[in-house]
Amino acid sequence: MHQEREPAVVVDGLRKTYGEKVAVDEISLNVCEGEIFGILGPNGAGKSTTVEAIAGLRVGDRGHIRVHGIDPWTDRAALTEVLGVQLQEAKLQQKITVQEALELWSAFYPDPEPWAPLAERLGLGAHLGQRFEDLSGGQQQRLSIALALIGRPRVVVLDELTTGLDPRARREVWDLVRDVRDRGVTVILVTHSMEEAQTLCDRIAIVDAGRIRALDTPAGLIAAGTAATTTTFDTSAAIDLVSLREIDGVTSAHSANGTITVEGAEGVALAVIEALRTQGVSPQRLRVAAGSLDSAYLDLTDTTQEITR
Amino acid sequence: MTSPTAAVIRTESRLFARERLSLFWIVLFPSLLLGVLGLIPSFREDSADFGGRSLIDLYVPVTVLLSMIMASIMTMPATLTGYRENGILRRLGTTPAKPFAILLGQVLVHAAAVAASSVIVIVLGRVAFGTPLPESVVGYAVAYVLALIVSLGIGAAITAVSPNAKAGQVVGMVVFFPCMFTAGVYFPVEVFGGTVRDIISLTPYGAASNALNDATAGSFPELVDLAVMGGWAVVLYVIAVRVFRWE
Incomplete structure (x- = not known):
């Protein structure tokens, strides 16, 4: 699996401004062939602008991009042969049927993937005669994904992939994305869902305010965060939160409805239990969990100083 | 084996066939109007006021232009601004198909609907009310094609x-009524004389109306009318190309 990988997509020093506003500020990243690369960040962080630049829909003010050696800003025609794109909130003609859309997209490519099995795979087999306007949000989304894959792209960009899907449909789409990757397609996944990024991506770039704040594997990001573990317990006794916060490695300790949550580095849990023992408090429903991407993400994207908690 | 452009155009024609309201206004409504007006006896009487023609004679070119107005101003901009607003043009830009193909497709299907409507109107007038067929066929063809080009140019502009579909409706409405008036839908422009007539003749549909009437009567359209249409077409397409945004 992990042999020498070629970069499928190279973004080097990308900068894009809209008037006064800097949307993307010197973003550089390499996406390896055959990986699922996540771009995670809050709304307006510059995620979509970055992938739109990769898709050739926007031309950066500075920097350059290569997709399998193709410059998307000057050679859109060649780019469309290797890159499939599912855009955020892009719709189709209201009255086009699922089958007509699949057939239309098939006609765009020299060697399209047979659309019938693809539609079946995406749960659209029963809806081929249905018009786009009559599809549910999830069905529209799955059709959009099918269209992005139909030209057998080497790289596929999926922007806000599972927004509006119910949990079951989300999992099905995730399975499909893994399938696509296993067939050797490189996937660039734009998302603001932590869960999606954590379960799906091989590597994640956390983007905020137009810059990359961190770029690592999900495990690497979590370990590097200030909250590698989360310790929670219930207690009816009064707790001296200040003393907990003073423990070496603890980044935060707070109490809500009788549940105390302490976040901190590896090994903090033991120190917390020790401190509770000296305070004569017996914790109930004690849980120690590995930190999630959530806390790492919040650390990295929290640019405004929080004064109160 | 079809080219992406041909596939897009074919899909757009299929989708257009599902737009019953658009088809009604472009294809059926003009001949319906002609039919209703033709039932009024006084409309069928030749009058010296109109150069020996009857009002219904004059309404044949008027209803031809009416279908162009419906296609270019009412339905085509609504479709295209909707496509843009919904990201369809942008999405197409990420495929080997050019988003231009969808614009071309829309222009072609609307032009085809207008042509069908015109044939129905001319045949209906002839068969039901004995209106004259165009005597100068070449003149009529030139005037007709120019009128269609300038009309679609208004839609393109x-x-x-x-900026969005809603604004498109407002702009469309503002443009719609002067166009209906100058095309002679309310009363054929022939009833006006003097300065009013001269001003109407400087508008796209006023000039188109003159040209179609001339050709129907047997003479080649006056160059000034063709020049007015050509001038408007250039201005409108320059605006359209300069201002148009894909998203």
Whole structure:
């Protein structure tokens, strides 16, 4: 699996401004062939602008991009042969049927993937005669994904992939994305869902305010965060939160409805239990969990100083 | 084996066939109007006021232009601004198909609907009310094609200057009524004389109306009318191309 990988997509020093506003500020990243690369960040962080630049829909003010050696800003025609794109909130003609859309997209490519099995795979087999306007949000989304894959792209960009899907449909789409990757397609996944990024991506770039704040594997990001573990317990006794916060490695300790949550580095849990023992408090429903991407993400994207908690 | 452009055009024609309301206004309504007006006896009487023609004679070119107005101003900009607003043009830009193909497709299906409507109107007038067929066929063809080009140019300009579908409707309405008036839908422009007539003749549909009437009567359209249409077409397409945004 992990042999020498070629970069499928190279973004080097990308900068894009809209008037006064800097949307993307010197973003550089390499996406390896055959990986699922996540771009995670809050709304307006510059995620979509970055992938739109990769898709050739926007031309950066500075920097350059290569997709399998193709410059998307000057050679859109060649780019469309290797890159499939599912855009955020892009719709189709209201009255086009699922089958007509699949057939239309098939006609765009020299060697399209047979659309019938693809539609079946995406749960659209029963809806081929249905018009786009009559599809549910999830069905529209799955059709959009099918269209992005139909030209057998080497790289596929999926922007806000599972927004509006119910949990079951989300999992099905995730399975499909893994399938696509296993067939050797490189996937660039734009998302603001932590869960999606954590379960799906091989590597994640956390983007905020137009810059990359961190770029690592999900495990690497979590370990590097200030909250590698989360310790929670219930207690009816009064707790001296200040003393907990003073423990070496603890980044935060707070109490809500009788549940105390302490976040901190590896090994903090033991120190917390020790401190509770000296305070004569017996914790109930004690849980120690590995930190999630959530806390790492919040650390990295929290640019405004929080004064109160 | 079809080219992406041909596939897009074929899909657009299929989708257009599902737009019953658009088809009604473009294809059926003009001949319906002609039919209703033709039932009024006084409309069928030749009058010296109109150069020996009857009012219904004059309404044949008027209803031809009416279908162009419906296609270019009412339905095409609404479709195209909707496509843009919903990201369809942008999405197409990420495929080997050019988003231009969808614009071309829309222009072609609307032009085809107008042509069908015109044939129905001319045949209906002839068969039901004995209106004259165009005597100068070449003159009529030239006037007709120019009128269609300038008309679609108005639609293209509306699409270009409207930031979204809603604005497109407002701009369309503002343009719609003067166009209906100058095309002679309310009363044929022939009833006006003097300065009013001269001003109407400087508008796209006023000039188109003159040209179609001349050709129907047997003479080649006056160059000034063709020049007015050509001039408007150039201005409108320059605006459309300069201002148009794909998203």
